[in-house]
Amino acid sequence: MNFEVRMLPRRLLPFAIALGIWFAPVPAGLTEPAWHLFAIFIAAIAAVLVGAFPLLTSTMIAVAAVVLTGTIPAAKAFGGFANPSVLLVVIAFLVAQAVVKSGLGRRISLFMVSRFGSSSLGLAYSIVLTDAAIAPAFPSNTARGGVLFPIVLSVAQGSGSRPDDPEGRRLGGYLMFCAMASLAVSSALWMTATSANPIGLQVVKEFGLEIGFGRWLLVACVPALAAIVALPLVVARIYPPRVGRTPEAPLAARKALSELGPLGRDEWLTAVVFVVMVGGWIFADVLKLNVTSIAFAGLGVLLMTRVLTLADIATQGDTLSTFLWLAVLFALSGQLNELGFMGYAGQLLAAQLGGLSWPVTYVLLVVIYVAIHYLFVSQSSQVLALLGVFLDVGVRGGVPVALMAFALLFASSYFSVITPQGGSQNVIFVGSGYLNQRELYLLGLLITLFFMVVFLTIGSAWILLVT
Amino acid sequence: MNFEVRMLPRRLLPFAIALGIWFAPVPAGLTEPAWHLFAIFIAAIAAVLVGAFPLLTSTMIAVAAVVLTGTIPAAKAFGGFANPSVLLVVIAFLVAQAVVKSGLGRRISLFMVSRFGSSSLGLAYSIVLTDAAIAPAFPSNTARGGVLFPIVLSVAQGSGSRPDDPEGRRLGGYLMFCAMASLAVSSALWMTATSANPIGLQVVKEFGLEIGFGRWLLVACVPALAAIVALPLVVARIYPPRVGRTPEAPLAARKALSELGPLGRDEWLTAVVFVVMVGGWIFADVLKLNVTSIAFAGLGVLLMTRVLTLADIATQGDTLSTFLWLAVLFALSGQLNELGFMGYAGQLLAAQLGGLSWPVTYVLLVVIYVAIHYLFVSQSSQVLALLGVFLDVGVRGGVPVALMAFALLFASSYFSVITPQGGSQNVIFVGSGYLNQRELYLLGLLITLFFMVVFLTIGSAWILLVT
Numbered sequence: 001m002n003f004e005v006r007m008l009p010r011r012l013l014p015f016a017i018a019l020g021i022w023f024a025p026v027p028a029g030l031t032e033p034a035w036h037l038f039a040i041f042i043a044a045i046a047a048v049l050v051g052a053f054p055l056l057t058s059t060m061i062a063v064a065a066v067v068l069t070g071t072i073p074a075a076k077a078f079g080g081f082a083n084p085s086v087l088l089v090v091i092a093f094l095v096a097q098a099v100v101k102s103g104l105g106r107r108i109s110l111f112m113v114s115r116f117g118s119s120s121l122g123l124a125y126s127i128v129l130t131d132a133a134i135a136p137a138f139p140s141n142t143a144r145g146g147v148l149f150p151i152v153l154s155v156a157q158g159s160g161s162r163p164d165d166p167e168g169r170r171l172g173g174y175l176m177f178c179a180m181a182s183l184a185v186s187s188a189l190w191m192t193a194t195s196a197n198p199i200g201l202q203v204v205k206e207f208g209l210e211i212g213f214g215r216w217l218l219v220a221c222v223p224a225l226a227a228i229v230a231l232p233l234v235v236a237r238i239y240p241p242r243v244g245r246t247p248e249a250p251l252a253a254r255k256a257l258s259e260l261g262p263l264g265r266d267e268w269l270t271a272v273v274f275v276v277m278v279g280g281w282i283f284a285d286v287l288k289l290n291v292t293s294i295a296f297a298g299l300g301v302l303l304m305t306r307v308l309t310l311a312d313i314a315t316q317g318d319t320l321s322t323f324l325w326l327a328v329l330f331a332l333s334g335q336l337n338e339l340g341f342m343g344y345a346g347q348l349l350a351a352q353l354g355g356l357s358w359p360v361t362y363v364l365l366v367v368i369y370v371a372i373h374y375l376f377v378s379q380s381s382q383v384l385a386l387l388g389v390f391l392d393v394g395v396r397g398g399v400p401v402a403l404m405a406f407a408l409l410f411a412s413s414y415f416s417v418i419t420p421q422g423g424s425q426n427v428i429f430v431g432s433g434y435l436n437q438r439e440l441y442l443l444g445l446l447i448t449l450f451f452m453v454v455f456l457t458i459g460s461a462w463i464l465l466v467t
Numbered sequence: 468m469n470f471e472v473r474m475l476p477r478r479l480l481p482f483a484i485a486l487g488i489w490f491a492p493v494p495a496g497l498t499e500p501a502w503h504l505f506a507i508f509i510a511a512i513a514a515v516l517v518g519a520f521p522l523l524t525s526t527m528i529a530v531a532a533v534v535l536t537g538t539i540p541a542a543k544a545f546g547g548f549a550n551p552s553v554l555l556v557v558i559a560f561l562v563a564q565a566v567v568k569s570g571l572g573r574r575i576s577l578f579m580v581s582r583f584g585s586s587s588l589g590l591a592y593s594i595v596l597t598d599a600a601i602a603p604a605f606p607s608n609t610a611r612g613g614v615l616f617p618i619v620l621s622v623a624q625g626s627g628s629r630p631d632d633p634e635g636r637r638l639g640g641y642l643m644f645c646a647m648a649s650l651a652v653s654s655a656l657w658m659t660a661t662s663a664n665p666i667g668l669q670v671v672k673e674f675g676l677e678i679g680f681g682r683w684l685l686v687a688c689v690p691a692l693a694a695i696v697a698l699p700l701v702v703a704r705i706y707p708p709r710v711g712r713t714p715e716a717p718l719a720a721r722k723a724l725s726e727l728g729p730l731g732r733d734e735w736l737t738a739v740v741f742v743v744m745v746g747g748w749i750f751a752d753v754l755k756l757n758v759t760s761i762a763f764a765g766l767g768v769l770l771m772t773r774v775l776t777l778a779d780i781a782t783q784g785d786t787l788s789t790f791l792w793l794a795v796l797f798a799l800s801g802q803l804n805e806l807g808f809m810g811y812a813g814q815l816l817a818a819q820l821g822g823l824s825w826p827v828t829y830v831l832l833v834v835i836y837v838a839i840h841y842l843f844v845s846q847s848s849q850v851l852a853l854l855g856v857f858l859d860v861g862v863r864g865g866v867p868v869a870l871m872a873f874a875l876l877f878a879s880s881y882f883s884v885i886t887p888q889g890g891s892q893n894v895i896f897v898g899s900g901y902l903n904q905r906e907l908y909l910l911g912l913l914i915t916l917f918f919m920v921v922f923l924t925i926g927s928a929w930i931l932l933v934t
Binding site for chain 1: 478520521523524525527528530531532534535537541542544545546547548549550551554557755756757759760761763764766767768770771777780781782783784785786787788790794
């Protein structure tokens with residue numbers, strides 16, 4: 001009971017926030033449902049940030065509240081459950097189990113450790129560089145996360161790091177966060193590395209800017225590569241994995257690898273399924289294939305061949321949890337946008353910036369654009385809602401159009417790591433349990449700041465030089 | 468490997484069915500997508516019926532197949548995940564855990580055993596009669612299932628029956644099936660016991676038949692009560708629970724009950740949450756509350772008060788499995804309807820019946836209407852798709868309109884037990900794992916036949932007498 005009493009003020013806070021905003025006068029330019037949804041949404045996020053309730057609890061209350069109060073219709077509130085990105089996260093989780101269970105993940109991780117395993121930094125670099133190299137082939141960074149995650153998980157497990165070990169989990173947590181942050185910044189490096197980029201290009205086109213694959217790479221390469229190269233060092237600084245140099249690890253891994261012998265049946269099947277899925281994801285646009293369905297097919301084949309069994313799925317209750325909160329956040333964030341709250345907030349903030357010099361306007365716009373991502377669950381929806389507004393304000397404020405456009409386009413990728421749900425690809429890594437919610441928010445904030453500084457300094461200079 | 472080879476012909480059969488239908492000429496009156504969807508849907512059901520693949524496996528392959536072949540768009544194929552009935556099943560599962568975990572279920576089950584526990588038959592009757600008594604208050608039989616299920620589960624567990632015990636599971640299986648079948652027939656007893664009934668009444672109204680709560684009850688009471696009263700005996704005959712008379716059980720239960728002492732904190736909270744949820748479900752129509760959101764709120768409160776924890780949700784991987792296959796079946800079955808296949812099949816079959824005497828037409832129409840439910844996952848969608856067509860054919864064939872209408876209206880309730888997914892309320896009981904898929908299909912067929920015989924004989928006579 002003591003615990004209950006001690007927690008009480010903290011637990012009442014989100015309700016106070018919700019009621020306070022709900023009953024405050026609706027600002028001019030907003031509808032009542034948009035304002036009420038904002039009250040509930042902010043309260044749900046605040047509940048998690050102050051540690052009042054876990055994300056699942058606060059989202060379940062939130063979805064019930066928005067529907068029962070008539071703020072948004074049930075069909076819209078439940079829409080996130082049918083969202084292809086949300087489903088892709090869920091299925092990617094299930095499919096990832098096969099890589100671990102079949103032993104293929106262990107084999108790949110032993111291979112990676114045998115090459116780069118003499119330090120945790122070496123492992124992180126091998127993950128980050130692999131991601132950067134394969135990124136241009138993946139139109140969906142969630143799918144890319146689905147490929148990277150089982151490897152990172154196997155490397156973490158293979159190094160003896162488990163989520164339930166208070167000290168030992170740090171190596172796994174370090175690698176998981178490096179992978180998440182890597183996905184964020186590798187999406188900025190290549191035009192085709194995330195679906196948000198082509199959406200952003202459509203918006204930017206209306207400002208007379210035509211950007212192709214090559215020009216994007218030229219402009220992105222200097223800041224993005226700088227951020228990628230520094231990333232494992234910076235994360236290690238903020239969140240030390242507490243594993244020293246292990247010069248004997250590569251030797252041991254090589255030995256274990258040679259003892260493994262040839263690939264077994266399940267390893268072969270898993271490898272084939274993954275290669276076909278990756279092929280499908282890479283050519284999804286060209287062949288007009290739905291990426292989520294490719295994952296469904298992969299899961300189906302793994303179940304059909306009994307590489308995965310119903311008993312394996314039965315252990316995935318955490319995945320159900322993730323499904324529930326992610327779907328709700330996705331839907332509510334989308335509705336906040338659809339009801340006009342996002343556009344309103346963007347224009348309101350942008351309006352405050354009149355009369356400043358253009359470099360100040362430029363920096364402020366980027367900072368605000370990134371900070372607003374606390375409210376968004378999907379990168380694409382923020383791009384659709386706000387990129388145009390912010391670009392417009394920047395150009396009117398005297399910022400060179402190419403500078404403003406590229407800065408916002410890149411931010412639309414790297415800001416995804418700011419919250420655990422800031423990009424659906426994050427959720428796959430978050431679900432591993434190596435990091436708790438508070439660590440994820442803290443690391444997310446610090447690494448987003450780091451990315452922002454790199455892109456605002458090196459990035460701005462380079463953009464001005466080459467455009 | 469031997470197992471694999473032995474299973475091969477059985478596993479190839481669904482693919483042969485799918486390809487055979489797919490490449491057969493599209494019947495006149497049907498579009499190509501409707502025909503192709505039918506091929507995939509039938510193959511997925513057949514795969515389960517012949518034991519080639521579990522339901523999860525076959526639905527994952529099916530959803531991938533329909534989207535990747537372009538048969539139906541991804542948004543439609545994934546739509547089932549956002550369906551309120553599907554979500555209600557999922558949340559009802561999670562909420563039911565609280566009844567078990569808090570000890571409230573054990574208390575209620577001890578009470579029931581102390582009253583009716585001298586035989587398995589006594590337990591079954593207490594469940595079936597409780598259901599029949601509370602049914603008129605529940606506009607959603609899925610919600611009613613959500614109330615009954617935790618009690619049935621506690622009674623089964625309290626009697627020492629567990630799903631993984633080959634012999635001991637039979638009592639649990641017996642009670643689960645009685646409850647499922649009870650939900651089917653109690654929905655026929657009261658006009659307000661399921662959402663499919665008012666939908667059916669809308670259809671019937673177009674044939675000049677106005678039916679209110681009282682008239683429905685008058686017409687339904689004789690056949691429905693006959694079926695309800697015989698149900699526990701019939702199921703015990705087909706699927707003996709293999710538990711003899713246990714005259715000492717009520718005494719032991721009374722003793723255990725008195726040792727339990729007063730309700731604990733978690734029991735109180737669970738009881739309050741359930742009473743409020745049930746109240747919400749009962750008055751959902753009047754207060755315009757979404758029943759699924761009420762369940763979300765209940766889950767949220769149970770998580771908030773830590774009656775349920777994230778660790779409890781983490782054990783619910785089976786629920787995720789259920790969510791996945793149910794959502795896919797729901798969507799595909801709905802699409803089969805939307806693409807016009809159901810109406811086509813109904814009219815085609817009905818057209819074959821010309822020239823028969825009206826009693827033969829009547830019986831055949833009911834039999835076919837019930838058999839077609841193998842293809843439907845939702846009662847409401849079959850009512851919407853086919854009730855009008857069948858009623859029309861019956862009336863043109865000389866069947867008295869009231870007889871035909873009531874027979875089809877009642878069938879729309881009792882046929883839900885024909886497959887494990889024939890009504891979303893079933894799925895809650897199926898998920899308990901006490902019965903395997905083959906048992907469920909066999910029992911479903913036999914009990915549906917039993918219901919049909921009761922309603923066609925006693926029911927027809929009574930309808931003709933009172934209308």
